[in-house]
Amino acid sequence: MENVDALMHGFGIAVTVPHLALMVVGVLLGILVGVLPGLGAPNGVSLLLPLTFGMQPVSAIILLSSMYWGALFGGSVTSILFNIPGEPSSVATTFDGYPMARDGRPTTALATAFGSAAFGALVGVVLITFLAAWVAKAALAFGPPEFFAVYFLAFASFVGMGGYPPIKTLVSLSIGFAIAAIGIDTVSGAVRLTMGVDELVKGVNFIVAVMGLFGIGELLIATEESFQLKSVSSRVDWREVVRTIATLPRHGVAMLRSAAIGCWMGITPGGPTAASFMSYAIAKRLSRRSQAFGRGEPEGIVAPETADHAAGTSALLPMLSLGIPGSATAAVMMGGLMIWGLNPGPMLFIEQKDFVWGLIASMYVGNIVAVVLVLATVPVFAALMRVPFYLIAPLILIICTVGAYSVSNSYLDVLLMLGFGVVGYLFKKLSYPLAPLVLATVIGDKAEDAFRQSMLMSKGSLGIFVSNGLVGSLMAAGLILLLLPLLLQLRRLRAPKPSFDQEPSP
Amino acid sequence: MISRRVLEIATAVLTGTFGATVAISSLDNGIGWSTAGVEAGAFPFLVGLIILLGSLYNLVRSRLDPPQVSITRADMRALLALFLPAAAFVAAIPLLGMYVATAAYMLGVLAVRPAVSRLKALVYAGVTPLLLYLVFEWAFQVSLPHGVLGEILGF
Secondary structure (H helix, E strand, O other): OHHHHHHHHHHHHHOOHHHHHHHHHHHHHHHHHHHOOOOOHHHHHHHHHHHHOOOOHHHHHHHHHHHHHHHHHHHHHHHHHHOOOOOHHHHHHHHHHHHHHHOOOHHHHHHHHHHHHHHHHHHHHHHHHHHHHHHHHHHOOOOHHHHHHHHHHHHHHHHHHOOOOHHHHHHHHHHHHHHHHOEEOOOOOOEEOOOOOHHHHHOOOHHHHHHHHHHHHHHHHHHHOOOOOOOOOOOOOHHHHHHHHHHHHHHHHHHHHHHHHHHHHHHOOOHHHHHHHHHHHHHHHHOOOHHHOOOOOHHHHHHHHHHHHHHHHHOHHHHHHHOOOOOHHHHHHHHHHHHOOOOOOOOHHHHOHHHHHHHHHHHHHHHHHHHHHHHHHHHHHHHHOOOOHHHHHHHHHHHHHHHHHHHHOOHHHHHHHHHHHHHHHHHHHOOOOOHHHHHHHHHHHHHHHHHHHHHHHHOOOHHHHHOOHHHHHHHHHHHHHHHHHHHHHHHHHHOOOOHHHHOOOO | OEEHHHHHHHHHHHHHHHHHHHHHHHHOOOOOEEOOEEOOOHHHHHHHHHHHHHHHHHHHHHHHOOOOEEEOHHHHHHHHHHHHHHHHHHHHHHHHHHHHHHHHHHHHHHHOOOOOOHHHHHHHHHHHHHHHHHHHHHHOOOOOOOHHHHHHHOO
């Protein structure tokens, strides 16, 4: 077993005292940004990014990915204890997690969430262990047309499966592409879209966009949510934790199904948020106790949590093996990879074996560290939620400002960040998705290059995208996903209106 | 009070203007085919066009939204209470530098809170820039702007 050998080698790299310490720091920082409203995994990771430039890439990625795991767990803590989702992907956890905690079983709710989350993450990592190297090997034979087809499929799946209004997704995605195009064109060297501002020649860094869209945008959204914390007891009873986790196998079917949904949504970039909602909806429909959903049903916690973490973890698979991040946070990490001088994509598995397998091994260890730490620190972070918003908000704003500035010591970036903040607020408010925008900002250039190289190969004929079976089927799958919302709408128009459409909106 | 419909229209106009600007400005780079392949403006032009068309769709679509209130007066007040001081803080950075601007900003937003005592506000306003200095300038050697004020004082 080649993969198992490589993984064992990876454990040798990941399980060292400095790296374990980085995991602990990363997870704790992750829980912190996960718990705090207005700070989430994407901008938490972006904030930390400039501080990793001097580190070894493998140490840096262990720190950042651990932060990601921490944030995924931290988001669930506030969902369950305060009914406030710390992360967009833990919104579905509030549906049953909070009612269960309110009914006097906070430990059960937390343990159910973390247990199933750990299971979801485990499935995701196992998938990466056995599939990533194989996908990368297959992708070594890819030329520009194949790469463009894979990019196309990734973008199309946002439109078709992201769960947001398709045209709004398309607009958000295209804005990301336009932002990626600002500055010097990598192919011709021409200066594009600077609108006469000289400083824009260097382009707009994705970190600045993330700080504004997620950081400032979420902060502005948070002003509208009344922070009347109806918190429940945050004391953790360890015996209850063990008892709850022992009963988890009872939900085995739901866990496996949710993990499958999560992995699928993570690899084809639908993202953890869409995965958790989809998994919750399916669990509710298939459950025999669907009436109990929304009132503290364990399966209502198991389904979104398993899918959320499976998606978050498996989002790193396409990032490592194809250079296509499966979520906004993975996109930020991939941006980091490029800054550290690594080239995400199939060559990574050949040139940077230590990095890849060190990271994969650290994902096993990091998730265990995360479960233990999150359980141990629940009371501490729950207390943090009682710090008033008027104090937290300016602090987060200052952190984002300094973060945006320190990317390239540019005041223009701070102004851009503020602008992105307003856009982020409007987009959140009107359910435009933000993840496609970030994804397109990070890999827009690569997708464009792949397209232009393909065009050069074919001397301008689009026929190159159907020239062989692989490219043809990838493009066809992409087109189907792109047109899926349209097809569904046509079918709905023909079919008689289902009854739930007629419910009065709340 | 702002309705959902107005918000949708404003956003669609914003994205549409951006799309149109991108498309028009790409024309300068050439959007056709040259000996070096697809010209530099072609891809952004297409993207700009998609943004413009999508925004038009969203604009038309917004007519279907019920005119329900999306941002109430109280929401608006809370929003501006966060955003305006933040914008003032950002605007003050070139002049005052990051540290002094941070201190002034913290002092400003905390002093107006009746729940926060003067002393507490002063402590926060002092500690925040100090922490920034320790983390950035001292620990990670990232220099933050010292502003015109810093230049005058030779800091």
